[in-house]
Amino acid sequence: MNADANSGREDLIARMLGPTGPELTCDECFAQLDRYVDLEAAGADADAAISGLRAHLEGCPACREDHESLLEYVRSERTD
Numbered sequence: 001m002n003a004d005a006n007s008g009r010e011d012l013i014a015r016m017l018g019p020t021g022p023e024l025t026c027d028e029c030f031a032q033l034d035r036y037v038d039l040e041a042a043g044a045d046a047d048a049a050i051s052g053l054r055a056h057l058e059g060c061p062a063c064r065e066d067h068e069s070l071l072e073y074v075r076s077e078r079t080d
């Protein structure tokens, strides 16, 4: 809500620390999405591994669409 420079800095710190809270930005969501979908497709607990991403997907149609197409792609690549 403040200056862009400030939120950019917080974003950088968040990237360095990894996901810590329930709220992800779209950038953070996008950065984690590959790993999330890999875990999901493998039947692992993706929600536990990357906390907050599922909540973000539920509240963000754009990322949800990305997630769905990526999941579809990863599942089509996995033939087991």
Ligand SMILES: [Zn+2]
Residues within 6 Å of the ligand: 025, 026, 029, 056, 060, 062, 063, 064
């Ligand atoms: Zn988003």
